[in-house]
Amino acid sequence: MDIIIRNARISDKENLKDVAVKDGKIIKIEENIAEKASEEIDADGRVLIPGLVESHIHMDKALIADRLPNRSGTLAEAIKVTAELKPTFTKEDVEERATKVLMMLIQHGITHIRTHSEFDPSQGFTGFETILKLKEKFKNVVDIQVVAFPQEGIFKTPGTEKMMYEAMEMGADAVGGIPYNDAPANEHIDLVFEIAKKYNKPLDFHQDFKDGPEGMTIEYLCEKTIKEGYEGRVSVGHLTSLGAIGRERLLPIIELMRKAQINVMSLPATDLHLGGRNDEYNVRRGITPIRALRDGGVNVCISTNNIRNAFTPYGNGDLMQTAMLAIPVGHLGGADDIETVLPMITVNPAKAIGLTEYGLEAGKNADMVLLDTKKVKDAIIDIPERLYVIKNGKITVKTEKKIQYNFAV
Numbered sequence: 001m002d003i004i005i006r007n008a009r010i011s012d013k014e015n016l017k018d019v020a021v022k023d024g025k026i027i028k029i030e031e032n033i034a035e036k037a038s039e040e041i042d043a044d045g046r047v048l049i050p051g052l053v054e055s056h057i058h059m060d061k062a063l064i065a066d067r068l069p070n071r072s073g074t075l076a077e078a079i080k081v082t083a084e085l086k087p088t089f090t091k092e093d094v095e096e097r098a099t100k101v102l103m104m105l106i107q108h109g110i111t112h113i114r115t116h117s118e119f120d121p122s123q124g125f126t127g128f129e130t131i132l133k134l135k136e137k138f139k140n141v142v143d144i145q146v147v148a149f150p151q152e153g154i155f156k157t158p159g160t161e162k163m164m165y166e167a168m169e170m171g172a173d174a175v176g177g178i179p180y181n182d183a184p185a186n187e188h189i190d191l192v193f194e195i196a197k198k199y200n201k202p203l204d205f206h207q208d209f210k211d212g213p214e215g216m217t218i219e220y221l222c223e224k225t226i227k228e229g230y231e232g233r234v235s236v237g238h239l240t241s242l243g244a245i246g247r248e249r250l251l252p253i254i255e256l257m258r259k260a261q262i263n264v265m266s267l268p269a270t271d272l273h274l275g276g277r278n279d280e281y282n283v284r285r286g287i288t289p290i291r292a293l294r295d296g297g298v299n300v301c302i303s304t305n306n307i308r309n310a311f312t313p314y315g316n317g318d319l320m321q322t323a324m325l326a327i328p329v330g331h332l333g334g335a336d337d338i339e340t341v342l343p344m345i346t347v348n349p350a351k352a353i354g355l356t357e358y359g360l361e362a363g364k365n366a367d368m369v370l371l372d373t374k375k376v377k378d379a380i381i382d383i384p385e386r387l388y389v390i391k392n393g394k395i396t397v398k399t400e401k402k403i404q405y406n407f408a409v
Contacts, residue, residue, distance in 0.1 A: 001020045001021065001022050001027065001035050001036070001037035001038070002021050002022050002023070002037060002038055002039065002393055002394075003020070003021040003037055003038070003039045003040075003041065003366070003390065003393065003395070004018055004019065004020045004021070004033060004035070004036070004037040004039075004040050004041070005018065005019045005021075005041045005043055005048060005368070005370065005388075006018045006033075006040060006041065006042050006043060007042060007043050007044055007045055008043040008045075008046065008047070008048035008370070009043070009045050009046060009047045009048065009374055009375070009376060010029070010047075010048055010360060010376075011376060012375055012376045012377055015031055016031070016043075016045055017029050017030060017031055018030060018031065018032060018033040019048060019360075019368070020033050020035065020037065021037075021366040021390070021393045022393070023393065024365060024366055024392040024393035024394075025363065025364070025365060025366055025393065026360070026361065026362050026363065026364050026365075026366050026368075027362060028362055029360070029361065029362055039395070041370065041388060043370055045374045046370055046371060046372060046373065046374055046387065047370070047371040047373050047374065047375065047376050047379050047384075048360065048368055048369070048370050048371070049342065049346060049360065049368065049369050049371060049376075049379060050111075050346050050347065050350070050358060050359055050360045050364075050367060050368060050369075051109060051110065051111025051112060051346075051358075051367035051368060051369055051389070051390075051391065052108070052109045052110045052111065052112075052319050052320075052345050052346060052369060053110070053111070053112045053113075053301075053345065053346060053349035053350050053353065053355070053358075054105055054110045054112070054113045054114070054303060054304060054319055054349075055113075055114050055235070055265050055301050055303045055349035055352055055353055056114060056116065056204075056235075056237045056265040056267060056301075056303035056304070056305055057101075057105075057113060057114070057115050057116070057303065057304045057305060057306070057307075058115065058116050058117075058118075058305065058306050058309075058311075059097075059098040059101045059102070059113075059115045059117070059131060059134075060089075060094050060097075060098060060115075060117050060118065060127035060128070060130065060131055061082055061085075061086070061089075061118070061127070061306070061309050062097055062098065062100075062101045062306065062307040062308060062309060063097040063100060063101065063307065063308050063309070064082075064085060064097070064308070064309045064310075065308045065309050065310065065313040067085055068081045068084060068085055068310070069081070069310070069313070070310035070311075070313070072277065073273065073274065073277055074274060074277045075209065075274045075311075077310065078274060078309075078310040078311045079151070079181070081310040082151075082309065082310050082311070083122075083151075083152060086118075086120070086122065086123040086127070087122045087123050089123060089126050089127055090126065091126055091129065091130045094126060094127045094130040094131070095130050095133070095134065098130065098131060098134055099134065101307055101317060102134065102138055102142065104307070104316055104317030104318075105142070105317045105319075106138075106141055106142055106389065106396060106397060107317070107386070107389075107397055108316075108317055108318040108319060108320065108386055109319075109320075109369035109371075109386040109389050109397075110142065110317075110319060111142055111143065111367040111369075111389070111391050112142065112143045112144075112145075112349075112350065112353070112355060112358070112367070113142060113143070113144045113145065114144075114145040114147060114173075114174070114204070114349075114353045115131060115144060115145070115146060115147065116147040116149040116176055116204070116206075117131040117132075117146050117147065117148070117149060117172075118149045118150065118151040118152075118176075119148075119149075119150075119160075119163050119167060120150065120151070120152045120157050120159070120160055120163070121157065121158070121159040121160065121163070122152075125163070125166075125167070125170070128146075128148070128167060128170070128172075129170070131144075131146055132146055132170065132171055140391070140392065140394075141391050141396045142391065145173040145174060145353055146171070146172050146173050146174075147172065147173065147174040147175070147176040147204045148164055148167035148168060148172035148174070148175055148176055149176035149178070149206075150163075150164060150176065150177070150178060150182075151178060151181070152181070153178065153181050153182035153183075153188070154182055154188055154191060154192075155182055155183060155184070155187070155188065156182055156183060161191070164191075164192075164195055165195065165198075168195060168198075168199045168201065172201070173201065173202075174196075174201050174202045174203065174204045175192050175195050175196040175199070175201050175202070175203050175204070176192070176203075176204050176205070176206070177189060177192040177203065177204075177205040177206070178205065178206040179205065179207070179217045179221075180206070180207070180208060180209055180210065180215065180217070181206070185215065185217045185220075186217060186220050189205075189217060189220060189221055189224055190224070192205075193224060193228055193230070196230070196233075197228065202230075202233040202234070202235070202353075202354060203230065203233065203234045203235070204234075204235045204236075204237070205221065205234070205235070205236045205237070206236075206237050206238055207221065207236035207237065207238055207239050208236075208238065208239050208240065208241035208242065209237075209238035209239075209240055209241070209271075210240060210241045210244075211240065211241075211244060211275055211276055211277075211278070211279070211284055211286060212241065212244045213241050213242075213244045213245045214241075215241075216241045216242075218236070218239065218241075218242065218253060218257070218262075219253060219256060221234070221236070221260075221262070222253075222256045222257055222259070222260040222262060223256075223260075225260040225261075225262065226259065226260050231259075231260055231261040232261040232263075233354075234260065234261075234262055234263070235262070235263040235264070235265060235352050235353070236262060236263070236264055236265065237264075237265040237267055237303070237305070238265075238267055238270075238271060238288065239264055239266075239288040240271050240275055240286050240287060240288055242288050242289055242293075243284070243285070243286070243287060243288055243289045244284070247292075250289065250292060251292075251296065254292060254293060254296035254297075254298060255296065257293070257296070257298050258296055258297040258298055261299070262298065262299075263298075263299045263301065263348075263349075263351070263352035264288060264293055264298055264299065264300050264301065265301045265302075265303045265349070265352070266287055266288050266290050266300060266301065266302050266303070266326060266330070266344075267287075267302075267303055267304070267305035268287050268302065268322060268325050268326045268329055268330070269304065269305065269306075269312050269314070269315060269322055269325060270305040270306055270311050270312040271286045271287045271288075272285065272286055272287065272325075272329060273311075273312055273313070274286070274311065275287070285329050287326075287329060287330065290302075290326065290330040290332065291330060291331060291332065291337070294340060299348050299351055299352055300344055300348060301344050301345070301348045301349040301352055302319070302322055302323050302326050302341070302344040302345050303319075303322070303345075303349070304317065304319060304322055318383070319345050320345070320379075320380060320383045320384070321383055322345075323341055323342070323344065323345050323380050324380055324381060324383055326341065326344070327341060327380065327381070338377060338380070338381070339376075339377050341380050342376070342379050342380055347359065365392060365393075366390055366391075366392065366393035367390065367391055367392065368388075368389075368390045369386050369388070369389050369390070370386070370387045370388040370390075371384040371385070371386065371387065372384040372385040372386075372387050372401060385399050385401050386399060387399050387401070
């Protein structure tokens with residue numbers, strides 16, 4: 001054996017287990033494994049989880065908040081400010097910033113990433129090519145999927161349609177879309193489906209990102225998904241408009257989403273920051289209805305989106321903190337709710353981005369995180385230290401927690 005993690009808490013309802021790893025795979029999960037390993041870790045009852053999955057992030061435009069601030073805090077200004085900055089990006093600049101973000105994510109236990117990388121005629125493929133380079137450079141410590149993302153729209157930004165096809169030829173893993181920032185929105189959806197079908201790739205949309213329900217295209221997207229036989233291969237981020245409608249209209253849409261097997265990435269840090277800016281009182285929470293979607297059988301994930309830019313001027317890459325934020329804002333703190341949150345940053349996003357060898361079970365890839373907490377149900381609310389991060393059966397991060405109290409009581 002290469003590694004055995006002993007006395008790990010995998011479930012609050014089961015005894016402590018040993019987890020044996022060999023050649024990058026989990027070989028056994030059982031009590032008191034007799035064999036020895038080259039590396040033995042005594043978890044001492046601490047919680048072991050599969051690696052965290054960051055399913056929606058923008059690494060190419062991270063860490064630029066101080067260059068041209070979004071003073072109004074609105075989505076419109078965020079798009080405008082970022083569009084002005086993108087032509088100034090160099091490959092060296094993007095690589096430096098994205099590498100800092102990757103180190104943050106890896107340190108916090110993330111073993112898989114889906115990142116949206118954008119391009120348009122004004123900036124070319126500067127960021128996109130750099131993110132593809134980092135995908136290869138970091139492949140032994142984190143798996144990265146790159147989404148070809150047309151932030152400025154396709155039809156309203158001539159030349160972008162051609163670049164979409166070029167991006168797929170360059171090695172994009174998924175086709176991105178942003179119907180609310182293009183016109184006609186339904187034709188935007190049709191086009192990106194056409195591209196996805198040509199290359200047999202999944203789709204990932206920035207979807208219905210508004211305070212109100214006007215102009216929603218989620219129903220058309222669901223119908224298109226079913227028509228094209230793409231059930232389970234379409235994801236949407238934001239979807240905040242869905243939170244602005246009553247249950248009479250909401251529940252049929254959720255049922256349609258369930259039928260189409262749409263995956264939803266809630267992005268609370270960004271959506272709370274940008275949403276409700278025109279509300280003078282009873283300011284809307286501005287996030288998608290996580291509980292209703294979950295209860296309706298939709299696969300719901302929680303993701304970061306942006307780190308320290310015009311869309312989200314804060315963040316440190318800790319997905320646990322983002323999930324903790326989602327608990328109060330999404331009313332997920334009830335006794336029957338809180339245990340549903342950890343899957344929203346592990347198994348749910350793994351399913352959404354198509355990971356087939358993921359999970360804490362024998363035969364799966366050995367991508368795991370040992371947390372400094374002893375109850376699975378407290379794994380989010382403790383925001384615990386990631387003591388060990390293991391990727392492909394190798395320890396990539398080790399945190400030694402040393403606290404010294406210099407007082408007496």
